[in-house]
Amino acid sequence: MDKMTLNYPRAPLRGTISVPGDKSISHRAVMFGGIAKGRTTVSGFLPGEDCLRTIECFRLLGADISRNGTELVIESPGIDGWQEPADILYTGNSGTTTRLMLGILAGSRVHSVIAGDESIAKRPMKRVTGPLKQMEADIRGREGAQYTPISVLGGPLSPIDYEMPVASAQVKSAILFAAMRAGGTSVIREKEVSRDHTERMMRNFGMDVQSEDGVITLRGGQELTPVHVDVPGDISSAAFFLAASAMVPDSEVVLKNVGLNPTRTGMIDVLKAMGADFEVDVTDTDDSERRGAVTIRSSSLKGTEIGGDLIPRLIDEIPVIALLATQAEGTTVIRDAEELRVKETDRIAAVAEELGKLGADISPTADGMVIHGPTKLSGAALDSRGDHRIGMMAGIAALVTDGPVELQDPGCIAISYPEFFGHLDSLRGE
Numbered sequence: 001m002d003k004m005t006l007n008y009p010r011a012p013l014r015g016t017i018s019v020p021g022d023k024s025i026s027h028r029a030v031m032f033g034g035i036a037k038g039r040t041t042v043s044g045f046l047p048g049e050d051c052l053r054t055i056e057c058f059r060l061l062g063a064d065i066s067r068n069g070t071e072l073v074i075e076s077p078g079i080d081g082w083q084e085p086a087d088i089l090y091t092g093n094s095g096t097t098t099r100l101m102l103g104i105l106a107g108s109r110v111h112s113v114i115a116g117d118e119s120i121a122k123r124p125m126k127r128v129t130g131p132l133k134q135m136e137a138d139i140r141g142r143e144g145a146q147y148t149p150i151s152v153l154g155g156p157l158s159p160i161d162y163e164m165p166v167a168s169a170q171v172k173s174a175i176l177f178a179a180m181r182a183g184g185t186s187v188i189r190e191k192e193v194s195r196d197h198t199e200r201m202m203r204n205f206g207m208d209v210q211s212e213d214g215v216i217t218l219r220g221g222q223e224l225t226p227v228h229v230d231v232p233g234d235i236s237s238a239a240f241f242l243a244a245s246a247m248v249p250d251s252e253v254v255l256k257n258v259g260l261n262p263t264r265t266g267m268i269d270v271l272k273a274m275g276a277d278f279e280v281d282v283t284d285t286d287d288s289e290r291r292g293a294v295t296i297r298s299s300s301l302k303g304t305e306i307g308g309d310l311i312p313r314l315i316d317e318i319p320v321i322a323l324l325a326t327q328a329e330g331t332t333v334i335r336d337a338e339e340l341r342v343k344e345t346d347r348i349a350a351v352a353e354e355l356g357k358l359g360a361d362i363s364p365t366a367d368g369m370v371i372h373g374p375t376k377l378s379g380a381a382l383d384s385r386g387d388h389r390i391g392m393m394a395g396i397a398a399l400v401t402d403g404p405v406e407l408q409d410p411g412c413i414a415i416s417y418p419e420f421f422g423h424l425d426s427l428r429g430e
Ligand SMILES: O=C(O)C1=C[C@@H](OP(=O)(O)O)[C@@H](O)[C@H](O)C1
Pocket: 023, 024, 025, 096, 167, 168, 169, 170, 171, 173, 195, 315, 316, 339
């Protein structure tokens, strides 16, 4: 489907939805299951296109992976038993697959070539290939391995002591995967703490990894023991309906199974600062990934300031937060978010231009944007630009526009949230 008309008469959102599996954790469940020798099982897996790409990569490496909806069974010969892939490892639109696989492949025993779609071909890879080369990985690629396609000849690695120049869980995780195979102890230092799903899952698979005040220490050569992984729902997907319910008058929505890992809950902090009316009910704390239900009602909202160490805790939620800010009283300033410029699209430009077409008052800056609200939004033709988060932002915007939104390329939403429009319709009572 290359175009969709979103014509939503003003009506409250009501009901309960169970949020689909977390994308970051789903990728990692397949990766750890593919590296560990034996049988790993996964429930709550996200069958989004990006995570399905990760499955395909591991099938090419020799893991036997069967999927029944959101359940996976992974039987792997283990990283030392992998076969050399007979084709390129194609990562589609997924930055997480591309960058984490580079770290994993660097310490394997196989030669492989990794490439994705035209968006991936533009995204910076040197942030990963640079430190991996410091670990003596044999990596070559376009423009000095700055861009895909990239070829990796797996082999022995040296440990690293690395200070992260950007707040990025993808970079951290790629180095951690390589460090698992290095001959010695590696240290990674983060100025701002990024999502820590890799560290948590390493512990679940029986590894000893220390993490304190942004310093992560890992000894190479540890064995992995396959386990069952139950993936919580994705707060980055929940964010669209949190924003929708907060801003559509008379709404009340319950979002069940929301992952509440503290490195991911920046959106909750922003909702609080904006004066949203919500409660968080933590249902599960003894699991390594906290989860719970969020009930949220519409309320009057005020602008806020977002920057510093909050940014990595809500990086993927910024498009929908910007939309929410257009409906809030006062000014919202987002800064320190220059990483948005190197996502699937330049999300600073995409958000400002697409919401601008609806009449929003958004000024892009080098590292964020300034949004004045509240503004009345009118329907217009919007383009997802092939970016799932921009597509979903447009879908939620249509709930508050006068007149329909014509959305170009809504199909990309299946990258992270295949049930998005089904959930939206159910909350609209359709
Ligand atoms: O590690 C992960 O699973 C992710 C990390 C973030 O990217 P960066 O590490 O590039 O900030 C995020 O934007 C992406 O959606 C998923």
